[in-house]
Amino acid sequence: MATTDRFPRQATTLALAHALSAAERGLAVIPLSRTKLPALRSPHRDEHRDNLRDGHADDPAAPPCHGECGRPGHGVYDATTDPVRIRALFAAAPWATGYGIACGLPPHHLIGVDLDTKSDTDSSAALRELALRHLFTIPPTVVVLTPSGGRHLWLTGPPDVVVPNSAGRLAPGIDIRGAGGYLVGPGSRTAHGVYAADPGSAHLPPAPCPPSLLRLLVPPPRSARPGRQPPAGGAHGRGLIQFVLAAHEGQRNTRLFWAACRAHENGIGTELTEDLITAAVHTGLTAREARGTIASAARMTAHRPAP
Incomplete structure (x- = not known):
């Protein structure tokens, strides 16, 4: 034994x-x-x-x-x-x-580009086609090799942009790990094998995400209602509101909680509360549910030690 x-x-x-x-x-x-x-x-x-x-x-x-x-x-x-x-x-x-x-957290605001091999589509070729069409190149960065033959590319995002998770939205076989998601770390052993850092990238830090690619990863903003003031908190506030608005059923509370935590950590939680509630109600939550989730986020961030 x-x-x-x-x-x-x-x-x-x-x-x-x-x-x-x-x-x-x-x-x-x-x-x-x-x-x-x-x-x-x-x-x-x-x-x-x-x-x-x-x-x-x-x-x-x-x-x-x-x-x-x-x-x-x-x-x-x-x-x-x-x-x-x-x-x-x-x-x-x-x-x-x-x-x-964990992706999306400071100081790196990590974004993972998961190039899958289970799809019938060549995900690496799909990424090259996107790069040619949208005029960007993937800079030298951390690459993690998966047991199935896929690759995880590590990129960093700006602190005022929230990148959501997605599966196949960018192109077939390309999944994105963003806020609220995580990447399997190199050295992990799974039922299918070991995740390992590509030897050629082991010495590199995660590279900044190219702006053209970043624009593809962020959901387009919803049309504002007439007479509605823009969200508080500048670009970061707008990004958090967009993140909540892009929630599907089953993600709504999780996305709202994550956005509220980030808002409070950045000192705009109170002024962004009403906009977050409005966005959450737009996705299908009740105002009471939204207020409860935001209050929960405020309590958690108030007791979290500073990094």
């Missing part, structure tokens, strides 16, 4: 070492399982089951918890650069064999 257990322990130790190294470079990380999913399950899963067993319905107006409860298990919202917290997360998930790197 000791021999059987040795490999998971070694894989977890290696993943932790790689995660700590990434955190030293300002990249917030979480432990991942061999399935590439967050290793720690939600602490509210059993609470929901117990409510159903006892005949109690969950409050539909209550905003989802994104870590305010103080317990781990909130996916990318657990991501941190604090080595003490990282060790605690891995200690709570001794089965973890990899780590995820």
Whole structure:
């Protein structure tokens, strides 16, 4: 049994070492399982089951918890650069064999371009065609090789632009990891193999995203209603509002919470609140749900230690 257990322990130790190294470079990380999913399950899963067993319905107006409860298990919202917290997360998930790197967070505001090989389309050729059509080139940057033969290109974005996650929107076989998403970090071991940094790019920092490509990644702004004042907070405020407006069903609370957190961290939370509520209602949330989610974000950022 000791021999059987040795490999998971070694894989977890290696993943932790790689995660700590990434955190030293300002990249917030979480432990991942061999399935590439967050290793720690939600602490509210059993609470929901117990409510159903006892005949109690969950409050539909209550905003989802994104870590305010103080317990781990909130996916990318657990991501941190604090080595003490990282060790605690891995200690709570001794089965973890990899780590995820949260995108969209300062100081790098990481954007991941995932060139998939499962699609019938040549994603690398599709990216070259986009580059020719829109007159941009991908600068030398970090490239991570996936077990399936794909590639992850790491780029950085400006702090006042929010890039959403997308799958195949840019072109078939090209997925984008942005705000609220994560990339599998190099050195992670999954059920399909190991993610590894391309040796030719291991010494490089993530390069800035070309402006022409960045424009393709950001959702177009919705038409403003007549007489409506522009959102507070300048370009950053407009970007956060656009991020909320681009939410699909199932993403609305998560996107609103993320945008509200970023707004409060940048000192524009109070002045942007009404615009965020209006955007959230436009996507289908009620004003009460939106206010609850924004209040939850305000509480979380108020207790988060400064980076």
